[in-house]
Amino acid sequence: MKLESYVRPAGLEEALAVLAAPGPKALVFAGGTDLVPMMRKMRMNGTLLNGDSPRVILDLSKLDELCGIRKAGGMLEIGAATTMGVIAADPSVKKLVPVLAAAAASVGSPLVRNRATLGGNLVTASPSADTAPALLAAGAVVRLAGAEGGPRELPLSEFFVAYRKTALQPGEIVTHVLVPLAGRPVxxxxxxxxxxxxxxxxxxxxxxxxxxxxxxxxxxxxxxxxxxxxxxxxxxxxxxxxxxxxxxxxxxxxxxxxxxxxxxxxxxxxxxxxxxxxxxxxxxxxxxxxxxxxxx
Amino acid sequence: MGREAREMEARELRTVGAVTRRKDGLAKVTGTETYASDMELPYMLHARVLRSPYPHARVVSIDTSAAERMGAICITPDDVPDIRYNERQVSVPVKTYRDRTVLPWVVRQVGEGVAAVAARTEALAERAMRAIKVEWEELPAVFDAHKAMADDAPQIYENVLLGDAEFPIEHNVACFRQVSVGDVAVGFEEADLIVEREYQTGRVYHAQMEPKAALCRPLADGGIELWATLQSIHNTRQLLGRIFDLPLSRIRVHRSTIGGAFGSSIQMNTPVAICVALALKARKPVKLVLTREEDMYDHCKYPAEISLKYGVKRDGTIVAGELKTLVDIGAHNIQAYPLLGCMSGWFVSLYRMPHMNFEGTAVYTNKTPACAMQGYGNPDVSFAVESHMDIIAEKLDIDPIELRIKNYVGLGEEFWGQGPTVRSIIRSCGVEEMLRKGAPMIGWDERGRPEDKTGRYRRGIGVGRTFHTSGTGAAMPGEVIDYSTAMVTVNEDGSVDMSTALMCHGGGTLDACAKLVAEEMGVSFDLVGVSPASTTDTGYDVCTHATRGVYCGGGSAVKAAKSAKAVLLDFASRLIEVNPEALQIAPDPVTGEGVIFLEGAADKRITVGEVAKTAQLKGWGTAIAVESHRMVNCPPCFVTNFVEVEVDTWTGEVRVPRAVCAVDAGTVVNPDLAAGQLEGGLCRGIGQALLEDTAYDPVTGEMTCGGMYIDYKLYTAEDMAPVDDVKVFFADTYEPSGPFGAKGIGEAANNAVAAAVMNALQNALGIRFQFIPITPDMILAAIHGWACEGVLPA
Structure with a gap:
């Protein structure tokens, strides 16, 4: 891949600005556990030689706003860049949304879980993403943000549109996953x-x-x-x-x-x-x- | 020495048989061990290889100008010697098929290298490699061994070399081998029951931990120095000498620590010659390390289709057997001819047959080239034969263990350790002991009948037994080269250096040799050092393969130790005035230092260090010896696996909750490492039974897993039975021809496992699976009667 730049934004605003910038579309990167194998596969079969591959990698993995788990507004709010390892070990997730803790613990190996993020697992929109059925069962909602307009929320069941396609608009990212707390534990x-x-x-x-x-x-x-x-x-x-x-x-x-x-x-x-x-x-x-x- | 005296000796062993800490253990667990890929040299360049995206294509032209403008050194087929070679040099030349060059004009598999670059950084090398322009002419490809033999199949080769003679290839058949004993037609006439079945095994990737690596330093005199992932430094040197027309005295191949092999480095791996060619052109050191994907496209196990037929008498006596096999070798013939010979030998040596016929055909296809992997055809033959034994036992209503005991080839009988030309007489055998002792440990008599089992989870117990050879030695020279060289030096402080070109693949081979030397010399294991080795400071050793490390390599080490000891005792006899033949050496219980003494005479006593130092000061010389040694036997190390499976009949998932593994390795040199080998072999064998295979896309010729572990799964620690539920024991045997009674173990550990798993599945479900790996998918299909290839009702 002809990478021209690697950007690690200081905040969400900068991240969204990079995505909205004109020119080659930035490739969003968090844990890299899907992206890196994909890049290696493309290297093997030569598709990366095509000129239209992304030129900018936007690394969201260190954005504090997207990491961590907290309760807010009757919801358990999980940052999209929170790793599977953190989610699987988190006491509130284990107590209140055990299906998600179990799903996160089943993803890949310990090495993968220390890098793979919840947002990444959903955005990749792989049919076999382990956290997706757990979050569907938990009635989860995803919060999306883009450079223009305010953030919007969408039931997860409406987020997956087609095979490896999501409801994300150009320039949008998933910032949080929200699980309603009413009636929990269940x-x-x-x-x-x-x-x-x-x-x-x-x-x-x-x-x-x-x-x-x-x-x-x-x-x-x-x-x-x-x-x-x-x-x-x-x-x-x-x-x-x-x-x-x-x-x-x-x-x-x-x-x-x-x-x-x-x-x-x-x-x-x-x-x-x-x-x-x-x-x-x-x-x-x-x-x-x-x-x-x-x-x- | 008679058998009894030797057994007495075995019981008095001090070091051999003790659990000792590995000499390389600390470096490995702390991450400080240096592998070839870790090495760096001044002015070193990094290499990348441009590989074919097509399974079969002709290179019309290669343009490296853009890469060269980036500062990269490039090589194409034009820049490499026009020498056809075989990367494996274990067979004698007249039995060696040579079909490859360092870089070819015609590629025969996806991933075959056609050009390579070297540059200051790996990133620059990668970019330069991508800047090379290749014009390809695609050729028709074939991925199925049966289709490859058809009249209209694309021809993968027109000619190869057999030895130095042109050998035409017809119908893509790389080689064919038939071996007969007696007359099978007569044998089958005499049989009361004839059982005939088809079996198939997978195209397994070795999955050794370390991908192949090479680092070559060109020398000012035109020679080269090499560190690489290898199982034989001497064969590598000889081959590089032939390809690059260099005298062997100017090639120094170092023994590097390797991260496992499973047989995948018996041959000189493809990156080695490419790396050397680049270094010679660049006149700078060049390092080439394969990615995992490149490694997975570089080698795999020989898969086998087996058609097996046995004729037996009503009482279970086998009277005739016939095994026909078709082996899809992929794009290169690395060692198919000896493989087929070995498969005939495994077949002959499992069960007595007065009449036997073996026919093996090896066929080229446009896939990753297959090479030896742990067991070398034995897991395949044993899977078929051991499945067959259970089928026969059921038909004759004989206990499967009794049928095996009735027919196995044992003490005093002939064993074919490496095909028909490498034979020896069995002089130690624990077959019956292992079957009789293992059966109650697993609960054999309580295993029940499949028709009585109900419910969602069903358990079953199965057995598999076989062996592997210990090396390829024999009384007469055969098709296979086998000897080792060792040097033992007594140092001036009483410590001992052992030098050998043997390799350690992770099983502790060099440790074992050091222990054998310690035992022979009468010093403690701690005082024996394993010297670094290279081709310039060791004598020839064929290769650490064929489970020969301890038996053959150890045999030469003990012989060298005996000779060095004779010199040492001669020096000692001058100092304490005792006839050297009357002297003994034993380690001091506190210091571990060797003490030379005359039994019963307290004043006739001197330490090894005192003798060596005095000999040095007086100018008598060093107690040192070099011995090249060929073992004249290849004793079988027998193995038995009992396995319990639990099948989830809802999902087809299979667990192995318990297993019993037993080996007859003669004297066990280190019980912990031997047990580790058996447990590792069990894990690998279950993987081959249930998981491991590489499939190919028939359009692109790519592996469906893409060369990545994401979709190539091995059995892991998380899948294995709890360690307390895997029982290991050793048969109480002593191999008279082995060093202190020892035989091999490595490959045996894996050879019978798949058969035991399949026999256990039959016991659980009443379904006989004949194709491996058997997946949950196939298991459910069999349970529900869905159509599925490879599943036949019992």
Missing amino acids: AGRFEKVGLRNADAISVVCAACEIELEGSTCRAARIGLGAVAAVPVRALAVEAALLGREITADVAAECARLVHEHISPIDDVRASAQYRGWVAEAVVARMITDTAREAGA
Whole structure:
């Protein structure tokens, strides 16, 4: 890559100004755990030789405004540049949004988790991003900022537009991820099937949060990854669970509806057939285990 | 010495068999060990290689002018000697196929280098490499061994050299080998039961920790000095002498510490010759370090398709066996001919067969070239044969362990340690001991039948047994070269230096040799130093491969120690006036220093240091000896693995919650390191059974993992069974031909694991998997009866 400059802005304002500047588009960089392998892959197959590759790298990883976790306005506010390692170990995340802590802890290896950021995991918009289903289950909202106009907020379910495409407008970045605190803690689980335990990309990942009254489901949110072009909510499964007493049989019956929302593909890690089967099995198991752990 | 006397000796060992701290351990764990890639020399340039994006193409032209304007030194196929060579020099020349040059005009795989640059910084080298313009003429490529043999397949080579003679290549067949004993047709006639199956193993990447590196310093006299990732400094020197037309006395190849090999540096790796060519042109030191992606496109294990047929009597006696294999060797023939010979040898040496036929075909394709990897065809043959043993046992309703004990090749029988030309008689054998002792440890009799297992999680227990050779020595010279040289020097303070061209791949080979020398010399292990080594200060050693380090390398070290000791005792006899034959040496329990003494005579006592120092002062000379030594045997180190698996029938995921690993390595030199080898081999074997393979995109010829670990997964510590649930034990044996009774261990550790895992899966699910790696995808397909390649119902 013909890099002409590397910019580490002093503040968010400067970062947004760099992005809005005329000329070659800057490439946003935080942990680099997706970007660097991508650059190396392009180097291998020669695509970086094309002249239109980005010339400016904008490093957001040291922006204080984008790092850290705090409670504000009834929300748990997580800076987009907060690393997976920090999120996985954070006491408030572990207590209030355990599905996110579990998802963050399952990303890559310790080395990757010390660099990879939550914002990066979402902006890359990989269908297999582990934190996406957890945040979908937690009903998260993303806050976006650009040089013009004020920041805007968007439910995460509207953020993923198409395969590796997000609702970010040119010049915009994700600054924070917000999880509503009302009703927390809530029963939930994160599940991941990969090719091995350590440092593996998900073949299927899933998360759920279920509000229970006794053993009856009062509300449910289920997120799924690596089974469609984008991370998806399993709305039909959620609807079917409402008002039901959760047993293994009910969970298995409702989980069958997962196929309405998924469109898995064959890739280097697994076949579409396998992903479909396992998505259903994982959702059934996840619902059953969540209810059991909640004492239902 | 008779067997009993030798066994007595084994029980009295002081150093061999003790757990000792590794001499290189501290440097490695503190990160201060120096590898070739860490080295820097004054005026050193950094190199990068321009690699082919096409699987098969002709280079029409190369324009390096832009790179040269940037100040880079460039080489193209025009700048390298027009010498065809084989990077591996372990076989005799007439059995060596030579098909490559330092940089080729025709590339035969994605990632093959065609030009290289050297510049002051790695970044500048990278930019200069990208500034080179290559005009390519794409040629049709083939990625499947069966398709490569078809009449209309693209021809990857027209000719190669076999020795120095032109050898035409037809239908892309690199070589073919048939080996027969008796008459299989007669044998199968006599059989009550014939079982025939197909098996397949993966194209596994070695995944050694250190990517290949080379640093070459050109010398003023036209010679060169080299530090590189190697398993044989002497073969590398000889090959560089041949390619660059230099006398061997002007080539100095240093032994560098290497970060593992798994066999991937038996040959002189491709960056070495490129680095040397660049350094000779630049007249400055040049360093070339491969990226992981480049390394993954540089070498892989030989995969095998195996068609196996056994004929047995009703009582389980094997009467005939036939194994036919097709090996997809990729773009270069590094050592396919000896591989096929070895595969025939592994087949012959597993179970007795009066009638046997082996046919092996090695085929070129436009993929990463395959080379030896831990086991060299043995994990593949053993996977097929050990799966087959379970199938036969089930059909005959015989316990699988009893079937194995009935038929295994053991004590007093012939073992083919490196194909049909390297044979020896088995003189130590712990096969039955390991099977009988291991079975209750894993709970063999309680493993149950698959038809009785229900529920989501199903467990199963399987066994696999095999061996590896200890080196490639034999009574007569064969196709394979095998000897080692060692030098032992008694220093003036009583310490000892051991010098050898052997390598350590991480298993502790040099430590083991130092221990053997300490044992022979009668000094403590701490007082034996391992000298740095290079080609100019050591005698020839073929290569540290074939599990020969301890047995062959150690054998030569002990022989040198004996000779140095004889000189030392001769000096001592002059000083204390005792016949040297009557003297013994033992370490002082406090200082570790060797004490020379006459048993029963308190006044006839002198330390090794006193003798060496006196000999120096009086001008008698140094107690020093050099010995070149060929072992005349290649004893098998037998191995047995019991594995328990747990299958999640919802997701197809497989865990290995428990395992028992046993080896018959003769006298165990260091129990902790031996156990480590077995545990490492178990981990690697499970990976090969469940995870490891490289697939290719049939359009681009690129690996689907792109040469990156993101999508090439090995089994890790997080996947392994808890350490307390992996039991290791050693058979109680003594190899009469080995140094203090020792045999090899390294490759054996991996060889039977995949078979044990597949046999355990059969016991858990009642499904026989014959293609590895078997993925969760394939397991679910088998459970549910979905169509899936490589899955056959039991």
